[in-house]
Structure formats: structure tokens, C-alpha cells
Amino acid sequence: MKHVRIFLLMVALTFAVGAFAQAGAPAKSASPAPQAQTAPEQASIASVVDSQISQYEKNVVGVAEAMPDDKYNFTPSSLKIPGAAYDNVRTFAELVKHTATANYRFWTTLTGDKMPANIKGPNGPDELKTKAEIVKFLKDSFEVGHRAAKTITAQNTLEELPFFRGTQPRLYIATATVIHAADEYGQMVEYLRMNGIVPPASRGRM
């Protein structure tokens, strides 16, 4: 939880700086100023989303880089834990590729970018095999995320965009993608520990 505390502190500082930067405007506007009232708030929501993307970018990229190349196709089923239920689960590489693929799929909805043509299924491009290729794919997907966060404006925060077979607000799609990555991250953490590797975010703790 230490890293969460530090991160939240950074977020608070970011917002404090933002608020300070906006302090040039009168605290109590004497005349109607709808732009001045809404713009800082919407900018803050975009910043919040971008902060969360940064947090899980750090986490997911951290574990993706921590797994050695020769363990990238590790799956817990190989451990043959008596009584375990690990049939047909994703390998570590597939978890990373799946996360990156979802990042692309959802965040490109916000940016309007085309999905990379080589993404055919939920686990991303088949031709990406090596750790270096997969980590690059992951990092590129978070880059789309940062651009997606920056698209959020006062006018479009609640704009409905295609999501699965329906529509959802821009804000929801942006943050649900982070949540999905967090879920997969939790699984990757366990895959690392099964291989004797303490996840970077947990190192140096009791």
C-alpha cells in the first residue's frame, strides 16, 4: 500500500499545482463565466484518468519487464500443483498481450485511431513472440491510453462511444480499461511469484 500512498500524494500534488495555476482567475466571479467554471474541472478529470493510466502502466510494464525472457511462456499448469485448476489458462506472454490488446481496443475508441491491423484476436498479434516485442507492444498500448485520456474535454466527458456491442461514456471507457489492466496485473503478479520473482511494486517491503 506504500506505493499507493506515494502515488496518491503525487496525484494530490498535481492537482494542487493545477489549482494553484488556475488561481489567477477570481475566486468569486462577479459575472457569469461558464467557460471559467467548467474548464478547470474537466481538465482535472482528464488528469485523473491520465494519472491512473500512468499508475497501471508502471505496474504492468514493471511486471512484464521483471519476467525473464525464458519464462515468458510460463503457465501455472506447468507446475502441476495437485488439485489446482489451471487448464487452458493464459501464459504470461498471453496475459501481457491480452492486456495490451484490450488497451488498444478500448482506448482507440477515444482517440479515433485505427486498431493495428495485426491484432486479430483477444491475445494480440500472433507474430509477437519475444519478450522485447511483447513489452514494446504493451508500452505502445499505454501510449494510446495517454492520448485517450487527453481527449477528455468539458464537452465530451459523457459522450457515448461504441463499447462492446453498445455504447458507454468516454469517461467510463477510459477508466474501465485501467481496471481491466489492474485485474490482469494481479494475475501476472502471481505468475511472477510462482517463479521466485517479487513484483517490482512489492520490493523493499516487509
Place this chain on the structure above:
Amino acid sequence: MVNDDKEERFLMKYVKLFCLLLIAALSTGMQAQTGGSQPAQPQAASPAQPQAAKPAPSIASSVDREVTILEREFVSVAEAMPEDKFNFTPEGMNIQGSDYKKVRTFAEQVKHVATANYGLWAAVTGEKPPYDVSDDEKGPDSVKTRAEIIKFLKDSFAAGHRAAQSLTPENSSETVTTFFGPTPKIFAATFAVAHAFDHYGQMVEYLRMNGIVPPPSRPQPKK
């Protein structure tokens, strides 16, 4: 392809939930909050026609949808672990070459998430949690049994719904003091969901180590 099937279930799972939530929102007449510059529906122009239009999305409904999805998935995983395995830790399995020293037990994972939920969501609403959540790592000592822990968890989600529903365009950026530090309301509300899903991913593995397929990953009955 197993993973294609999983993806399809992932798709359907959320589609179904969204439809359910949409129906619920329509039936309860959830009030819409526009995004400030987004014009409100000009309902005053036709006061004699109280048609049930699809409510405009709001910050509150958007965040509450995330809390609802998390609650359903997380509680199902917590409840899937039997009582006699609730204090399971992978450390006890002695997996060759692993490093599970001093990791949380399954029960501690659930308590930690419920505690963090309260720490973030109660800060948004300004309410005082009915539990002692001062130790954000371990949670309240008074909560021990599986039943107590699951009730604690469910209660924390009730706080999550209240927090989400309290959000407005006007207050989303207000800074509140969580026990992690000061943070904007919208961040506290949504980060709690991401944090919980992080632990959910770990708990899923704890279940599988015990031969239990997580409920959201089980084959869904075909209609």
C-alpha cells in the same frame, strides 16, 4: 479456442450487465447530470409528454457502473473460497522456486480491499465507516470469520455506491483527505475500483491453486 470463448464471455458478461443497468436506470428514473457544457435535454419545451427517454449518462452513473461490476465479480470470488480455505496462502504450498514469503492470506486480501474501499469511498461521502479501518493493511481485528469478512466486504461496496452516486460535475474535482492522503473525489472513487481489481486478479490465482475456477470464468449456460 478457449481464449476466444473467454473473450466472448467477457463481452457478453458486460453487455448483459450494461443492459441490466440501463433497464434499472430507466425504471428508477435515475436523474441525469450533464457534463457542464453538454446541454440538458429541453424537457421544459414539452411538459405534457413525460416520455421515458434514455437517461443521459452522468459521472455518478458511470462510476457507479464500475462499482457494480467490481462488486459482483469480487464478492463472487470471495464467496467461492470455502471456509476451511479462507486463510489459505500460497506460501503454505511450498511451490519449488517460488517466492511467497509473507504474502497476504486470502482472508487478508479481502479484508485489505474492504478496508481500502472504505478508506477511499467514505472519504468521498464524508461518512464515518462503521468499522475501525485505521490499519489500512490489515483492516479491523474484530472481523475474523469468513461470514464477518464477507459482510465487511459487502458493506464497503454499499459505501462505494453512495460515493459514486454523490459525484457531480461540480464536486468531482474537490479534494478530500483519504487515509492515503489528499486526492480528488473522482480519483478516490475510481482508483478504489482499480485497486480492488488488482487484488481480485491475485485472488483468482489463489482460487485456482485450490482447484476452484473463479465464478466469472466458469462456462456460462447457453440459452
